[in-house]
Amino acid sequence: MFLAWNEIKYSKTRFALIIGVMFLVSYLVYFLTGLAYGLSQDNRTSVDKWEADAIVLTDDSNANINMSMMPLKVKDDITADDVAVLGQAPNVIRKEGETSEEAKINVTFFGINPDEFIMPEVTEGEKFTEDYEVVADSSLQEEKNINIGDELKLAGSDITVEVVGFTEEAKFNVAPVLYTTISTYQDVRFETIDDSEEGRISALVLRNDSIDSIKSENDDLVVYSIKDYISEIPGYTAQLLTFGLMIGFLIVIAAIVIGIFMYVLTVQKSSMFGVMKAQGIPTKYIGSYVIMQTLLLAVIGTFTGLVSTLVTAYFLPAVVPFKNNGLFLLIITLLIILFAVSGAFFSVRTVIKIDPLDAID
C-alpha cells in the first residue's frame, strides 16, 4: 500500500489517465445495467405486482398471452389456493381532445375482477367500480400528463375510458397498464360484451404454495410458473441477453485495459524491480504492491463511475427506462474489481521473472 499509494501520488497524470479509463468503462457498465434493468422491469412490473406463482394459458398460445383465449368457466377446471381471471389486450389511447401524433400512447389493458387478488393497490384516486373506468400506471401521469378524471379515447373504436385512479410500477411489455373490468376488456378487444360463462378472457393467474400441486382438469390449458412465463414474454429474453453480453464484454474489456496498463507500467519499472530484488526486497512484497495498486485504481475508478451513475440517474428524464438496483451495482462493482485484479497477475508474473542480476550487469 505504501509503495502503491506513493507512486500514484508521484505520477499523478499517468494514474489519473488509468483511473479515467476505469471510470469511463465502469460508468458505461453501470449505465447499461441500469438501462437493462429498467427495460426488463418495464416488461414485467405488472406481472411482478401480482405476486402470483403461476399463470394458466392455452396450450395453443405458446406462452404468448396475446394469443391465449379461454372462456371464463375454465376457472372451475383449475384447483389452486387463489385464482384470478385476467383479460389482456394491447391498444393505443389518446387523451380526449388531443389530436396530435405525439398524444398517441401504447398501453395494455388488464381486465380483472376488482375483488380478486390481482387488483393493484391504488396510490392515488379510487378503484374502478363501473365499466369504462380504469386505474392507470402512474407513468402516464408523470410522462404524459394524464390526470384523474381524464377521458381516454381508444384508437380505432368509439370507446372512451375514464381514469379514476393510479397505481405504481405497472408496465407490461414496456407499455403502461390500464386496469379495468372484464367487460370493458371484452369490449376493447372483441367489441362485444359477454357476461356469461362463455365470455372470453386471456389467462388465469394463480397463487399456490407449490406449482406442482396445481391441478388442471383441462388438457387445453398449460400452467406456467411466473418465472418461466416472464422469460417467455416476447423480446424479454433477447433483451436481457443482449444487454447481458454487452455488460459482460465491457467488464472483461475493463479488466484487459487495466491489465495492459499495469503490464506496461510494470515492464517500464522492471529495472527498478531488479534493483529492489537485488536489495533483498521479497518478490512477494513487490507483487503485492502491483496488485494493491491495481486494486486502488480499480476501486477509485469504479467508485467515481458509481457516483456519476447515481448522479446521472437523478437527472435523467422519466421517459428513459433507467432503474438502479443496489444488488446489481454491488455485483458489477465486485466483478470489475475482481477482473481488474486478476488482470494484474500477468504483471506479477513479469515481476517474478525479473532477474536481480540484470540490475548489476
Place this chain on the structure above:
Amino acid sequence: MKLIEAEKISKVFTDGSQRITALEKTNFSVEASEFVAVIGPSGSGKSTLLTILGGLQQPSEGKVLINGNKFSEESDESRTKLRFKEIGFILQASNLVPFLKIEDQMRLVNKVTKSDYEEELVNDLFESLKISKLRNKYPKDLSGGERQRVAIARALFHDPSVILADEPTASLDTERAIEVVEILASETKNKEKATIMVTHDERLIGYCDKVYYMQDGKLKLDKEKSKKHKPDEKELNR
C-alpha cells in the same frame, strides 16, 4: 572478525560448446571495518564476484559465508531474506525508488520488515551523510553526488554487516566521487562494516584498506596499506 568469506568459489559458464571461466577458484574474505576495492578492466569478472558474494547468483563451486551464515547453500527465499538483512547494495546508477521521497526510501525498509520507523535513527544517519536537507525531495531533484549519498544511507539504514558497492562513482566527477568514497570509508570504520567496492576508477583506491586486482577471472591482492595510511594528493590525482 570475518564478516564475509568466500571459500574456493568459481564460476563457469557454458556458451554453446565453449566453457568460459568467469571466475577461477578464489578465496576471499573481508573483515569488519575493512574497506576493500576490486579493480580491473571490464569483463574481468569483477561483477561476477560481486554478484556471487551478494547471493544474486550461485557459484559453480565453493561457498560464501556471510556473518557465519552459509549463504550460498540456502534456498532462494532465505537467501533473499539474508540479503535483505545482511547486505547493503550501492549500485552504479542509483538504487533509489524514483517515486519515493528520500525519507520514505528509508521507511520502505520498515514497511518490508514490518518494523517501526525510528525517526532518530534516520536523523543521525542523515546527519552523518549530510543529507538532512534532502529528506523531502525526490531522487530526480538530487545531484548525482547527493543521490549516491542517499544510496549509501539506504544501504546502511537496515544495519547490514556487508556493503557491496558496484561502481558507486561511475557517473560522478572527481570531487563528488572522492566525497562519496570518503563517506563510504568513514562509515565502514564507524559502523564496523565489511565494504567491498568494485570500480575501475583508480583515483579512489587510496581510501581502501586492500586493493584486489582482477583479470580474466583471476583475483590477486594488489596492495595492502597500513590502517593509518592517508592517501596523498599524488595518489588521488594519478
